[in-house]
Every structure is written in C-alpha cells, then in structure tokens.
Amino acid sequence: MALRRLGKDPESKDGASPTIYLDDETDTYLVQGYKVNGGERRSQMDIPDHEDVIELPRRMVQFFLEVKRDEGPDV
Structure with a gap:
C-alpha cells in the first residue's frame, strides 16, 4: 500500500x-x-455495521482540493 499523507490539521x-x-x-x-x-x-445517520463515522474540521477540505490541483486538469 502506498499511502501519501496529504495534510494534518494545522490547528x-x-x-x-x-x-x-x-x-x-x-x-x-x-x-x-x-x-x-x-x-x-x-x-x-444510517451506519452499517461495517462502516463508521469520523468528524473533521471544515478547514481540512483544503487537503482534498490539493490533490485535484496536483493531478492536473484531466481529473
């Protein structure tokens, strides 16, 4: 597995x-x-037994967007 850490919550x-x-x-x-x-x-929430829910601050969405920028316009 090749995990790439995109970002940690700076706060x-x-x-x-x-x-x-x-x-x-x-x-x-x-x-x-x-x-x-x-x-x-x-x-x-309707959470199946094989799933769970976590919470993260809204400010963390920037790290999802960063991947899109890195991969270019074809994504």
Missing part, C-alpha cells in the same frame, strides 16, 4: 489529528479524525 493540539491520506494503489482517501460517539447526531 490540532500536538499535531496528532486529524490527518488525510491518499492511497495511490486503491485511489481512495483515508481520513483520521475524531470519532463520533453516541448522541443525537449519530442516531440521525
């Missing part, structure tokens, strides 16, 4: 999380973020 305490990766082999994103546990928000 995260100790720089530990969230982080966005791109897997070059599967062409998928891997997102490390804050677990959404219990509560009203989770109950409003």
Whole structure:
C-alpha cells in the first residue's frame, strides 16, 4: 500500500489529528479524525455495521482540493 499523507490539521493540539491520506494503489482517501460517539447526531445517520463515522474540521477540505490541483486538469 502506498499511502501519501496529504495534510494534518494545522490547528490540532500536538499535531496528532486529524490527518488525510491518499492511497495511490486503491485511489481512495483515508481520513483520521475524531470519532463520533453516541448522541443525537449519530442516531440521525444510517451506519452499517461495517462502516463508521469520523468528524473533521471544515478547514481540512483544503487537503482534498490539493490533490485535484496536483493531478492536473484531466481529473
């Protein structure tokens, strides 16, 4: 697996999380973020047993957009 770290949250305490990766082999994103546990928000989602939900700040979207710029206009 060839993971490429796209970016860490510059405002995260100790720089530990969230982080966005791109897997070059599967062409998928891997997102490390804050677990959404219990509560009203989770109950409003239909989450299959084989999936989960994480939360990341809106400012992290810039790292998804960065990949598009790097890959050029054919994407």
